[in-house]
Amino acid sequence: MTDDVIENRSPSDLRTVISVDAMGGDRGAEAVVGGMALSAEINPEIRFIVHGDSARLEELIGKRAILSERCEIRHADSAIAMDEKPSHAMRNGKGSSMWGAIDSVRDGEATVAVSCGNTGALMAISMVRLRRAPGVNRPAIAILWPSDNPQNYNVMLDVGADIKADAPDLLKFALMGASYARNGLGVAIPRVGLLNVGTEEHKGRAELKEAHEMIAASSSQNDIVFVGFVEGGDIPSDRVDVIVTDGFTGNVALKTAEGTAKAIGRQLRAAFKRTLMSRLGALFAYSSMRQLREKIDPRRANGGVFLGLNGTVIKSHGSADATGVSAAIKLAFTLAQLGFADKIAARVASAVPHGDDVANAVRSENGE
Amino acid sequence: MTDDVIENRSPSDLRTVISVDAMGGDRGAEAVVGGMALSAEINPEIRFIVHGDSARLEELIGKRAILSERCEIRHADSAIAMDEKPSHAMRNGKGSSMWGAIDSVRDGEATVAVSCGNTGALMAISMVRLRRAPGVNRPAIAILWPSDNPQNYNVMLDVGADIKADAPDLLKFALMGASYARNGLGVAIPRVGLLNVGTEEHKGRAELKEAHEMIAASSSQNDIVFVGFVEGGDIPSDRVDVIVTDGFTGNVALKTAEGTAKAIGRQLRAAFKRTLMSRLGALFAYSSMRQLREKIDPRRANGGVFLGLNGTVIKSHGSADATGVSAAIKLAFTLAQLGFADKIAARVASAVPHGDDVANAVRSENGE
Known part of the structure; x- marks a missing residue:
C-alpha cells in the first residue's frame, strides 16, 4: 500500500498496473474491492492504483x-453519482474517484482504467482527459457478445458512447472493432457486419448505405472481411465476428437481449418447478444447467471497452458484484498485456487517411 | 368454393371473412392453405377469400x-417475390395475389387481409390501395411481444413499417398501440412507454424528448398511462403494456430478441444432451419443457398488424408454417370480430386535432 510498489517500473511492469x-x-x-481480490488470487502479477475514499478503502483492502x-490508494474527496448528468460531471468532476482513475492512465501510471460508475460521465471525463485518438471523431463502447463462433464471443459496437454515428464514424467503428x-x-x-433492418443493399438509412460502400472499399487493406448488412438475429451468430452500429441502436439491442435472456431464465425456472417430474x-440436469448458466452469465463477459481514445477505459456494469468486477479487471489486464491501446491507435491512424480518401471517393462518386 | 358463400352478407357476417x-x-x-385448414377446424364461422394461382389453390383446397x-378462390396471375423492391411492387404489383388480397379489404368484401409475403411490398401496396387513415402520417407495424403481464403479451410498435419516425408519429404510434x-x-x-437508451428525461435523441412531452400531455385525455422512457430490458416486463419506437430500432430489437431466444434454445438443447444425467x-422435465416451448413459441404470436390505414392488414412471418399462418389468421379473425379498424380510426381521428394542438403547444413553449 505504498508508492514503492509501482515506482521504478519498466514499461513492461506498467502493463500489470490497473x-x-x-x-x-x-x-x-x-x-469493487471484492473483485480486485478475486483477480489478485488468480493473477499474481497484477497491481492496482485504487481511487476513492481512503479511510473506507484502507479498511476494505486491509481485510484482504x-x-x-x-x-x-489514492484518496478522492468525491464520487460521481450514478444519475449525474455527463456534462455536469465533466465540468465538476475533478477530484472525484472516476476522474482520478482516468488521470492515472493519462499520466502513464497505469495502462487501463476500470470503473463501475455512470457510463455517460465516464465517457465524458475520458474524452476530456484522454482526448480522442488521431482520426477518431466519435469514440465507441465495444462489448463481447456471447456467440456461436469458436472464440465464444462476437464484438459489438457502439453500445452507447453516443446516440448517433455517421458513415465515417461507422467505418472507424469497423476498424476499431x-x-x-x-x-x-x-x-x-x-x-x-453492419447492423441494418435487412440484408439487401437498398435497405436502411442513407448513412448505412454510405458506410456499406466505405467499409467494403477499405476491407482488403485492413485485414477484415466485410460481410455487408446483418440483422439483429445475426449478432450472436457465427456469420460474423464484429457487428457495427450506432450507439442508440446498439444500446437498445444489448438491453433487449439481456431482457430476453432474463425473461427466458425466469420462465425456465418456473417450468422446472411446475411438476414433481x-x-x-432439474435435479438430474443440475450440473449441465449450472454449466450453461455460467457460460451465458453476463457477469463473465462484463466490461465495455471505450475505443478511440488515447488510453483504454473499461466500463463495468453498474450492478456488477465481485465476480462481475473481477471479469472487467481480467479484461483490463489482458488488454494491458497486449499493449492494446498502442495497437489500435496505430491501426486507426494508418487507416484514417485511407478512410477519408474512401469517404471522399464515395461522396464524389455519388456526385455530392 | 362458389360466390354464394359470401354474397348477401350482413355487416356482421362480413366480420367472419378473411x-x-x-x-x-x-x-x-x-x-398458407394448411394454416387456413387449422383455423377452420377451430373456428366454424370463418370464411376466406383466397388470392393466388387458381389451379394450385383448387388442388390444395380440394384436398381439405x-x-x-x-x-x-380469386385467381391472380402473379406473386410478389420476397426480394422485390417495395417501390417496384407498388408500381407493378397489380394483378398479384398480394394486391388482390388487399383490394378485398379495400372493396369491403373482407375485414382483414393476411399475407406471409414481402413486408415492404405489403406495406407499400397497402398504403396505395387502403391509404392512410385521417391524421396518420406514418403507418406502423405492431406485434405482440411475450411479457410478464397478466395478458401474456405487450404491444410493440413500429417494428419495421418505416425506418424513422418523428415526434408526432411517435404520439400516434402511442395512441394506435x-x-x-x-x-x-x-x-x-x-x-x-417510449423506448430510449435510458430512463432519465435528458437522455436520447431530440425527437424522443419532444415525443415524451407530447405523449405526456395527451395521456389523460386518451385513457393511457404514460410511464415515460423505457429501455430494451423493459420490453418483456410488466412495467408497461405498449412500447413505442421507430421502425428501425423496433425491427433491430425484435430480431435481436428472436436471435437471443434461438441461441439460448440451442445452448439449452446442447446442455440437456451433455451427460447421461x-x-x-430432460426426459423427466420433458412435459414442462414442451409447455414452456409452446408458451414462448414465436409462431403462436405470429402476425404484425399494420396500423394507421383504412383497413387492417396482417403480416405473417415469411417463414411461417401452417401453425404460424393459423395464428396470424386467428389474430385477423379476432380483430375483424371486434371491428378493430373502425375503433382505431375513431380513436386516432378524435385524438389528432388534440395531438396537433399539443405538438404546436410544445413547440411554441420551446420557442420554435
Missing part, C-alpha cells in the same frame, strides 16, 4: 491479505 | 374437406 475507480457502481466499494502490497477482435479474441481476419428433471 | 394472399411466404401456398364451401392493447389484449388503460433430466 487503475480502479472504487466508488462507482450500485454496490459501492465493497464489490491477498491485496496487501499490491494496491496504492476488428482490432479488438484481433487482439482480444485472437481472430486474425475478423468478419465485420420436472423438479426431478 | 382475405388471404396464398402466394406469399417462403413455404408457398401449401403452408374442412375448407370446402368456406373458400372463394394503446388501441390495439385495449381491443386485442383487453387492457382497459394501457401503460405506454442431463439426458435423464
